[in-house]
């Protein structure tokens with residue numbers, strides 16, 4: 141049977157009833173891919189799998205939570221949704237609001253926003269407001285607005301977001317047919333790592349699985365409040381989706397780490413870009429820089445002899461590289477220019493093959 145979207149597929153695990161109108165773009169069921177080439181190239185003795193959530197309808201895992209957030213907002217009679225976002229949340233909220241036929245209001249912070257993400261919010265018809273401040277300030281404003289107006293907040297502090305995002309952990313187990321030893325994720329606001337851990341625990345409680353993975357979270361070195369143990373005033377990283385100084389789900393991330401016996405560590409922008417380029421050039425997956433923090437972190441821990449021979453590690457690739465294609469030019473050369481003559485092209489080709 142055709143895939144129904146995460147709410148219908150995992151209804152028993154989600155807070156919906158027969159009365160909940162389902163708003164879906166048939167999100168989920170994203171590919172899980174074994175990284176054979178990577179294993180050979182790096183000469184490593186662990187099995188790495190990529191869960192490519194950039195293959196969701198708006199190009200990021202945010203859709204998993206947004207289907208539930210919008211469905212519950214409609215059930216509650218809401219006429220609009222609002223979020224503060226550096227990109228993917230706004231793209232997803234705008235698309236699901238369009239599908240639901242209600243308004244979306246998006247506050248974007250100052251500074252570089254990936255053009256693809258902004259384009260999505262605009263084309264889906266959201267009302268986009270840029271505030272002269274950072275993400276954390278924009279989120280504070282949004283929180284104040286929903287106190288006063290009948291608008292639903294759809295940032296990850298909306299508990300339905302995390303409920304929907306749990307579905308990714310169910311899919312990992314269902315697709316692999318086993319529970320990985322480790323699950324690695326990039327960490328920004330820390331909602332996703334919180335959601336995965338909750339999902340794994342609930343799947344075990346329901347006896348769908350018999351073990352739990354160890355959770356690994358990776359922040360960018362310039363935006364690593366969880367690693368430093370205190371908020372970061374001016375977070376900086378090329379990985380804009382995880383450029384967050386004071387994560388909303390701080391406790392959830394620490395809980396996932398400590399209950400599973402895992403780690404939250406940081407990776408530099410250059411480690412992130414290396415992983416980003418590697419994933420694309422040898423595995424054929426174009427993810428966002430933030431997504432690549434998961435593999436960058438696994439490589440870092442591998443070098444510290446953290447893993448055992450044969451361990452399985454799932455890395456979630458959270459978003460699509462097409463969102464922010466400019467970054468490619470930091471890791472790849474510009475196309476070669478030659479005369480429009482067969483000979484000229486032949487000369488180049490002879491240097492390639």
Ligand SMILES: *Cc1c(COP(=O)(O)O)cnc(C)c1O
Nearest residue numbers: 228328329330331332381458459
């Ligand atoms: C939102 C996002 C993240 C960070 O997820 P959190 O739940 O905020 O930790 C990472 N990568 C991408 C592509 C994202 O859109």
